[in-house]
Amino acid sequence: xxxxxxxxxxxxxxxxxxxxxxxxxxxxxxxxxxxxxxxxxxxxxxxxxxxxxxxxxxxxxxxxxxxxxxxxxxxxxxxxxxxxxxxxxxxxxxxxxxxxxxxxxxxxxxxxxxxxxxxxxxxxxxxxxxxxxxxxxxxxxxxxxxxxxxxxxxxxxxxxxxxxxxxxxxxxxxxxxxxxxxxxxxxxxxxxxxxxxxxxxxxxxxxxxxxxxxxxxxxxxxxxxxxxxxxxxxxxxxxxxxxxxxxxxxxxxxxxxxxxxxxxxxxxxxxxxxxxxxxxxxxxxxxxxxxxxxxxxxxxxxxxxxxxxxxxxxxxxxxxxxxxxxxxxxxxxxxxxxxxxxxxxxxxxxxxxxxxxxxxxxxxxxxxxxxxxxxxxxxxxxxxxxxxxxxxxxxxxxxxxxxxxxxxxxxxxxxxxxxxxxxxxxxxxxxxxxxxxxxxxxxxxxxxxxxxxxxxxxxxxxxxxxxxxxxxxxxx
Numbered sequence: 001x002x003x004x005x006x007x008x009x010x011x012x013x014x015x016x017x018x019x020x021x022x023x024x025x026x027x028x029x030x031x032x033x034x035x036x037x038x039x040x041x042x043x044x045x046x047x048x049x050x051x052x053x054x055x056x057x058x059x060x061x062x063x064x065x066x067x068x069x070x071x072x073x074x075x076x077x078x079x080x081x082x083x084x085x086x087x088x089x090x091x092x093x094x095x096x097x098x099x100x101x102x103x104x105x106x107x108x109x110x111x112x113x114x115x116x117x118x119x120x121x122x123x124x125x126x127x128x129x130x131x132x133x134x135x136x137x138x139x140x141x142x143x144x145x146x147x148x149x150x151x152x153x154x155x156x157x158x159x160x161x162x163x164x165x166x167x168x169x170x171x172x173x174x175x176x177x178x179x180x181x182x183x184x185x186x187x188x189x190x191x192x193x194x195x196x197x198x199x200x201x202x203x204x205x206x207x208x209x210x211x212x213x214x215x216x217x218x219x220x221x222x223x224x225x226x227x228x229x230x231x232x233x234x235x236x237x238x239x240x241x242x243x244x245x246x247x248x249x250x251x252x253x254x255x256x257x258x259x260x261x262x263x264x265x266x267x268x269x270x271x272x273x274x275x276x277x278x279x280x281x282x283x284x285x286x287x288x289x290x291x292x293x294x295x296x297x298x299x300x301x302x303x304x305x306x307x308x309x310x311x312x313x314x315x316x317x318x319x320x321x322x323x324x325x326x327x328x329x330x331x332x333x334x335x336x337x338x339x340x341x342x343x344x345x346x347x348x349x350x351x352x353x354x355x356x357x358x359x360x361x362x363x364x365x366x367x368x369x370x371x372x373x374x375x376x377x378x379x380x381x382x383x384x385x386x387x388x389x390x391x392x393x394x395x396x397x398x399x400x401x402x403x404x405x406x407x408x409x410x411x412x413x414x415x416x417x418x419x420x421x422x423x424x425x426x427x428x429x430x431x432x433x434x435x436x437x438x439x440x441x442x443x444x445x446x447x448x449x450x451x452x453x454x455x456x457x458x459x460x461x462x463x464x465x466x467x468x469x470x471x472x473x474x475x476x
Contacts, residue, residue, distance in 0.1 A: 001025045005148050005164040007135050009035060010045050011114055011325050012311030013170035014121045015332035018065050020168070021126045023339040028162060029121070030133040032153060039076075039115040039236075049285050050202040051231050051243035052110040053322030056083065056103045056412040061329035066120045070106060073116060077236025078108035081216040083408050084401070088218040090268040091407075093225065094394035098215075099401035103408055107217060107233045109241070113325075138167065138180045144305040145184075166346075168308045168335075170328075175313030178295070186302055189295040194366040194377045196318055198289040200245040201252035203259060205278035207238045212274060220266045222247065222320070224371055224391070229320060230263055230271045240278060242271060245320060248374045254284040292318050292365055294358065298351040305343075308350055310335065315358045318369055323361040326413055330357045360417060364410075389421070389429075396432035403428050 004020040006013045009031035020027045033044040041048040054062075063070055074080060081087060084101035122129050132154040139147040145167050152158040169177045178188040212218065212232070222229040222245065230244045244252040244262050252262045263272035294315040297303070311328045334353045338346060370377050371387050396403040406425055409415040419425065 002165050003028065003163065004166045004168065005030065005162055006168045006170055007148070008170040008172060008311075008313075009033070009118065009129055009131070010170070010172060011117065012172070012313075012328040012331075013168075014114070014117050015062075015065060015329050016168050016170050016310060016335060017121050017127050017129075018124070019332045019336035019339070020166070021124045022336060024166070025126060027124075027127045028164075029127065029129045030135060030148070030150060030162075031129070031131055032134040033131060035118065035129065035131045036115075039109065039112040041111050045110070045114070047287055047319065048110040048114065050110075050200055050287060050319070051233055051241045052113070052325070053231075053233075054106055054113065055322055055326040056105055057414050058326030058329050059104070059106055061326065061333060062117070065329070065332070066117065069116065069120065073106060073108055073112065076108075076112060076116070078106050078112065079216055079234040081105050081107055083412070084404055086216040088212075088215045088268065088270060089397075089404070090218075090220045090266075091397055092221060092223040092391060092394050093267045094397050095268070096397045096404045096407075097399060097401045099405070101401075101405045101408060103405075103412060103414075105412075107235065109235045112236055135171075135176075137176075137183060138307070140184050140304050140306075145307040164306070166306050166308070166343075168310060169313050170311050172312040173293070173316045175309065177309045177313060181304075184304060186304065187300060189297045189300055192294045192296065193291045194318075194369050194375060195291040196289070196369045196372075196375055197248045197291075198245060198318060198320065199247075199249075199251040199286065200243050200289070200319070201254055201259065201262075201284050201286045202241060202243045203275075203284040204235070204281040205240040205242065205274065206281060207234060207240045208278070211240065211278060212270065218268060218270045220268045220271065222372075223267065226265070226267060227372055228262065228265055230266050232271050232274060239281065240274060242275060244271075247372060251286070252284075254286055256280075259284050289319055292316060292362070292369065294362055297347075298355045300351075303347045303351075305347065308335070308347060310350075310354065314354065315362060317361060317365040321361070321365045321368065321411075323365060323413070327357060327361055330354075330413075361413060364417065386421075392433060393420075393429060396429045399432050400428050403432075 002024045003026040004024040006017050006029045009029045013029055017027050017029050033042050036042055082101055083103040083105045085098050089096035121127055134151045134153055136149045136151055138145050147161045147163050148167055150160050169175055182188055217233040219231045220229050228246050232242050235241050246252055253259055260275045263275050310331045317323045331354045338350045367383055369375050370379055406419055410417050410420055
């Protein structure tokens with residue numbers, strides 16, 4: 001019998017198990033948490049309390065793996081939205097022209113999405129999900145991982161070893177794979193990091209029909225002149241979720257007045273307006289994301305057979321770009337393809353293939369973060385030129401829906417970034433910037449009364465640290 005063991009039962013582990021179920025007789029998924037039956041956040045995924053975006057590409061991939069998932073989520077209260085028409089985007093201070101794009105996104109809590117995916121995976125006849133299992137290490141023989149050493153947290157820390165033909169580490173940012181590899185006599189992978197010092201705070205509000213009549217959500221990006229951002233989205237249960245973000249030590253406060261004051265400094269007043277009028281459902285919670293980190297497993301000259309690493313355990317992205325779940329689903333697709341071609345050189349083939357998956361979102365996320373002077377990292381001439389060009393898109397985003405649609409297709413990982421630099425888009429951007437002083441929003445643009453960048457009395461407030469939410473391990 002051919003058995004696979006997956007470490008981690010968050011989104012990456014679940015999609016990995018789905019792929020492995022096509023090539024293995026048994027798939028065992030281990031997680032140290034107690035896994036709730038209801039759609040509620042759990043200890044091991046504190047980031048699930050914050051707003052999550054499922055990119056259009058991610059929705060397509062999950063629907064491919066789990067047919068009917070979108071309809072099931074909609075029946076449970078998720079909201080479907082055209083990402084350009086139904087969402088009020090403000091990018092670098094410019095409101096995007098709203099028009100039909102054909103890009104359909106889903107808005108719901110991370111807990112609901114993970115709950116329904118986990119139910120689908122648990123229903124697969126070859127899959128067993130075991131909770132309260134902590135992996136302590138690996139056992140290898142003759143260059144091959146053969147067992148995982150496990151502590152059963154619900155049975156007086158009873159220890160056991162589980163044999164496996166293939167072990168997949170999907171445990172997230174806190175992955176111990178580098179340590180385990182050293183214990184087995186292998187090198188740790190080299191790491192790259194871009195330290196953004198992101199802090200985000202989230203609160204839920206009761207949703208009423210008169211709220212935000214012009215759309216189903218709002219997003220305000222961080223900009224160089226105002227490095228604060230926020231987002232507002234619908235969730236099941238007639239809730240709004242509001243997440244605010246700051247970087248490099250600028251932390252959204254958790255108290256009522258401070259939370260609202262921080263939102264009032266954003267380029268779009270809609271979020272602050274809702275906070276001021278809607279009924280809060282709980283206290284705000286906070287999480288911190290210190291850095292985007294990429295572990296270069298593809299560069300290792302030696303690697304044990306029977307072992308793979310994926311998801312945030314390989315590369316974790318700044319969460320404001322909403323790339324993690326989509327990249328995990330792409331990697332699961334790669335895993336399935338590699339396994340169908342056999343076990344020979346599996347790790348080498350897999351790491352090379354997911355490198356291609358990771359390269360574009362990594363460039364987008366780190367390139368975006370390196371716009372800010374306080375973020376350390378190498379800025380190549382090409383990156384500086386690209387960021388300068390992207391910073392010039394504002395007038396075109398306001399006036400030309402084609403530019404906004406292209407931007408969203410790239411951000412949703414449907415099109416490669418070079419589409420934004422194609423001759424037709426360059427021409428549209430040039431036209432919009434020929435007379436920038438005369439640029440006016442088109443009929444599809446809502447330009448509310450814009451707020452000035454953050455004022456000195458709210459800049460840098462941190463709120464009461466006693467109410468901080470748990471630090472996010474970045475699991476997906």
